[in-house]
Amino acid sequence: xxxxxxxxxxxxxxxxxxxxxxxxxxxxxxxxxxxxxxxxxxxxxxxxxxxxxxxxxxxxxxxxxxxxxxxxxxxxxxxxxxxxxxxxxxxxxxxxxxxxxxxxxxxxxxxxxxxxxxxxxxxxxxxxxxxxxxxxxxxxxxxxxxxxxxxxxxxxxxxxxxxxxxxxxxxxxxxxxxxxxxxxxxxxxxxxxxxxxxxxxxxxxxxxxxxxxxxxxxxxxxxxxxxxxxxxxxxxxxxxxxxxxxxxxxxxxxxxxxxxxxxxxxxxxxxxxxxxxxxxxxxxxxxxxxxxxxxxxxxxxxxxxxxxxxxxxxxxxxxxxxxxxxxxxxxxxxxxxxxxxxxxxxxxxxxxxxxxxxxxxxxxxxxxxxxxxxxxxxxxxxxxxxxxxxxxxxxxxxxxxxxxxxxxxxxxxxxxxxxxxxxxxxxxxxxxxxxxxxxxxxxxxxxxxxxxxxxxxxxxxxxxxxxxxxxxxxxxxxxxx
Amino acid sequence: xxxxxxxxxxxxxxxxxxxxxxxxxxxxxxxxxxxxxxxxxxxxxxxxxxxxxxxxxxxxxxxxxxxxxxxxxxxxxxxxxxxxxxxxxxxxxxxxxxxxxxxxxxxxxxxxxxxxxxxxxxxxxxxxxxxxxxxxxxxxxxxxxxxxxxxxxxxxxxxxxxxxxxxxxxxxxxxxxxxxxxxxxxxxxxxxxxxxxxxxxxxxxxxxxxxxxxxxxxxxxxx
Numbered sequence: 281x282x283x284x285x286x287x288x289x290x291x292x293x294x295x296x297x298x299x300x301x302x303x304x305x306x307x308x309x310x311x312x313x314x315x316x317x318x319x320x321x322x323x324x325x326x327x328x329x330x331x332x333x334x335x336x337x338x339x340x341x342x343x344x345x346x347x348x349x350x351x352x353x354x355x356x357x358x359x360x361x362x363x364x365x366x367x368x369x370x371x372x373x374x375x376x377x378x379x380x381x382x383x384x385x386x387x388x389x390x391x392x393x394x395x396x397x398x399x400x401x402x403x404x405x406x407x408x409x410x411x412x413x414x415x416x417x418x419x420x421x422x423x424x425x426x427x428x429x430x431x432x433x434x435x436x437x438x439x440x441x442x443x444x445x446x447x448x449x450x451x452x453x454x455x456x457x458x459x460x461x462x463x464x465x466x467x468x469x470x471x472x473x474x475x476x477x478x479x480x481x482x483x484x485x486x487x488x489x490x491x492x493x494x495x496x497x498x499x500x501x502x503x504x505x506x507x508x509x510x511x512x513x514x515x516x517x518x519x520x521x522x523x524x525x526x527x528x529x530x531x532x533x534x535x536x537x538x539x540x541x542x543x544x545x546x547x548x549x550x551x552x553x554x555x556x557x558x559x560x561x562x563x564x565x566x567x568x569x570x571x572x573x574x575x576x577x578x579x580x581x582x583x584x585x586x587x588x589x590x591x592x593x594x595x596x597x598x599x600x601x602x603x604x605x606x607x608x609x610x611x612x613x614x615x616x617x618x619x620x621x622x623x624x625x626x627x628x629x630x631x632x633x634x635x636x637x638x639x640x641x642x643x644x645x646x647x648x649x650x651x652x653x654x655x656x657x658x659x660x661x662x663x664x665x666x667x668x669x670x671x672x673x674x675x676x677x678x679x680x681x682x683x684x685x686x687x688x689x690x691x692x693x694x695x696x697x698x699x700x701x702x703x704x705x706x707x708x709x710x711x712x713x714x715x716x717x718x719x720x721x722x723x724x725x726x727x728x729x730x731x732x733x734x735x736x737x738x739x740x741x742x743x744x745x746x747x748x749x750x751x752x753x754x755x756x757x758x759x760x761x
Numbered sequence: 762x763x764x765x766x767x768x769x770x771x772x773x774x775x776x777x778x779x780x781x782x783x784x785x786x787x788x789x790x791x792x793x794x795x796x797x798x799x800x801x802x803x804x805x806x807x808x809x810x811x812x813x814x815x816x817x818x819x820x821x822x823x824x825x826x827x828x829x830x831x832x833x834x835x836x837x838x839x840x841x842x843x844x845x846x847x848x849x850x851x852x853x854x855x856x857x858x859x860x861x862x863x864x865x866x867x868x869x870x871x872x873x874x875x876x877x878x879x880x881x882x883x884x885x886x887x888x889x890x891x892x893x894x895x896x897x898x899x900x901x902x903x904x905x906x907x908x909x910x911x912x913x914x915x916x917x918x919x920x921x922x923x924x925x926x927x928x929x930x931x932x933x934x935x936x937x938x939x940x941x942x943x944x945x946x947x948x949x950x951x952x953x954x955x956x957x958x959x960x961x962x963x964x965x966x967x968x969x970x971x972x973x974x975x976x977x978x979x980x981x982x983x984x
Contacts, residue, residue, distance in 0.1 A: 400943065400944050403944065423966070429962075430916075430958075434955075438910070451938035479883045
């Protein structure tokens, strides 16, 4: 194992143990530092991978980037968050230590998933993230949090159960090619793709898309997502939305590559359209009628995962690279959105959209960044999501899938309407007199600046190294032949 | 592979896979939580035996150890623990009127038919431990497990349905992918976590609810 890879896993792991054992006044800087060091290590690994000097492939390096963006921010944000919870009288020392330890453990499990190429190992690591995430969601101890936690464990585990069927069926499909006791390495399956049982691979892909798609929040398996993302602590929501969804997509991408190589791209593309359009459709209309800021962001996650799935459905290189870039953009803007929404909810003591007025005056920076995140998520230029959505939709028109590309465009407009409506409602105007104005929370602002820089930067230009990573990953997935 | 070349462990395991399915169907007609827990324990005993049979056949000691752990955890400790937890709450599992036992069994039979058709269409037979039954049984248990979870509005019954679904996955992993004992171990661990965490939390919530409800009754009696 290369030292960088070891660092990416060991830093959050050690931070988890340290912040669990030490008092939270030490745990807070430890967590913030761990997030930044891990982020730096991931960026270095991605850069080396783009220059072909790394032990991991382009797909792994690419799907590690959401961990860098979101965990880097969440570590800093937690530094502010646990104190804000204490000032609000909601958290004791035990809560703070448990929260910090679990947050680092969560990041550790999330960083392991994209590093693995063993298909069974990916499943194990995703299960681990489910368990840690449920413990985090439950942490606030309210009835809603408990319900969200057990719903999450049951539905995500049922989904992952179907994912396991996919792993097992793939394993059996390779029985004659690789033997009944082989190591389920992705590269071995790719190498033997033409000798796998084609019907077994097809069945395996269907189960993988349904099973891991549950974890990715694709409709109609999305029902747990708004509860879990809406109920947990804010950094947890950001990590659930910004990293877990891309981790699940990582596993689906590995299965897609095998399916495309073994049986051609037709099956995968058709199924991606079904779940993608359904997710977009449901999310667009739920976005119009949400009343809770964090649930709104959660439905927006379903929308964006639907867009990514449609990009995979179009299958042409432009749409595939757009979908992969969209994953990174979504992680950045969604974590920014949750961090800013958490600041608003803390100041206004509510998550109801109706209760938040004039946020841009009360919290000039956080309120402004909240608008930025929302407009970015709605797909407005000059932010990164505009670029990747444009790539996906024009890829769709370029591949002559006019009807589907048209539907995607129409649903994007509906979602846009929903988001703009609630953003104007919460930020414009004067805040109530009881609300304190101004803000001084350097760590929270630093956390948000990470997401802001990424989402704005990727809108202006895609760095060459990232571009070549994405192109290489898109070539691995294939699906154009 | 024809029937005559089956080894003794394979023949017994084939019979047991039928019993596994019967237990899964019995979940649909049970209206008492304790009975569901017992059915889960019995089914776990069966899958432990399958693990033992594959382990003996393939000389895989890890599967034999896992079989022993499964008996200890899923046949003895967890069922006793869940019964202990639920001793103070109403354990009747309501069956919705629109889909009664007969209709739900017919749906389950349909799902099993789908499972057999899907599995029958796949030539995953080379070197498999239970060439006639592995995938079909796995899918049937998973499908019917989902059916139980959907048809029973009772959260505790849904947890048991999930645990039996896990038994189906356990069976599938052991028979279709005997080279993945780690996955089997993780499945066992998840069952323990779900039983200890989810089941316990749900019971706590239910106890609080029934406590407040009984207080209401007392107040009403006082007028």
